[in-house]
Amino acid sequence: xxxxxxxxxxxxxxxxxxxxxxxxxxxxxxxxxxxxxxxxxxxxxxxxxxxxxxxxxxxxxxxxxxxxxxxxxxxxxxxxxxxxxxxxxxxxxxxxxxxxxxxxxxxxxxxxx
Amino acid sequence: xxxxxxxxxxxxxxxxxxxxxxxxxxxxxxxxxxxxxxxxxxxxxxxxxxxxxxxxxxxxxxxxxxxxxxxxxxxxxxxxxxxxxxxxxxxxxxxxxxxxxxxxxxxxxxx
Numbered sequence: 001x002x003x004x005x006x007x008x009x010x011x012x013x014x015x016x017x018x019x020x021x022x023x024x025x026x027x028x029x030x031x032x033x034x035x036x037x038x039x040x041x042x043x044x045x046x047x048x049x050x051x052x053x054x055x056x057x058x059x060x061x062x063x064x065x066x067x068x069x070x071x072x073x074x075x076x077x078x079x080x081x082x083x084x085x086x087x088x089x090x091x092x093x094x095x096x097x098x099x100x101x102x103x104x105x106x107x108x109x110x111x112x113x
Numbered sequence: 114x115x116x117x118x119x120x121x122x123x124x125x126x127x128x129x130x131x132x133x134x135x136x137x138x139x140x141x142x143x144x145x146x147x148x149x150x151x152x153x154x155x156x157x158x159x160x161x162x163x164x165x166x167x168x169x170x171x172x173x174x175x176x177x178x179x180x181x182x183x184x185x186x187x188x189x190x191x192x193x194x195x196x197x198x199x200x201x202x203x204x205x206x207x208x209x210x211x212x213x214x215x216x217x218x219x220x221x222x223x224x
Contacts, residue, residue: 031210033210033211042215042216043157043201043212043214044214045211045214048210048211056211058211089154089156091156091157095210103159104156104157104158105156107155
């Protein structure tokens with residue numbers, strides 16, 4: 001069964017450092033998303049991406065965040081200057097043209113120290 | 114008012130019984146409704162999706178939607194210990210594709 005792949009599975013970074021979280025969506029999917037989940041809290045939408053541009057973003061997705069699809073397969077989330085409160089599980093998801101339910105990747109646990 | 118509400122639980126159900134999970138939502142324009150299962154430290158896994166009023170069955174799972182009451186539920190028949198997880202309700206608004214999530218209900222199946 002096709003799956004969404006995320007790397008790394010765990011990233012520890014110092015406050016103020018830049019991090020890039022990587023995702024390989026399912027190959028024939030066209031819509032891509034980043035969500036995050038702070039430990040013990042609900043899943044929160046960050047951004048959606050379609051046709052090489054951001055289609056929607058939340059209030060969380062401020063100027064410190066950016067997304068990119070640098071080639072035909074990867075989808076990245078960059079946090080320019082990490083803060084302690086960015087510590088969370090970050091999930092990438094993708095979906096195809098039909099249907100609205102997504103497939104999630106296994107997540108990257110980001111720890112900012 | 115929270116957009117998607119779920120009882121946080123834990124909901125404890127004996128093995129073999131029916132587990133009933135509930136979710137209410139506030140946006141009447143919502144069109145698509147999803148149940149995800151999340152094991153601790155893992156990503157959400159899609160269990161069921163439902164788009165129209167009524168019941169939808171898939172194996173041991175039945176999703177029920179009542180748009181007039183803004184209510185969606187998930188029934189798990191013949192509950193197994195492996196069903197123990199947090200169940201997340203997610204709702205898609207008309208016109209965009211982000212999912213709005215409930216906080217989840219922790220389900221514990223007792224052997």
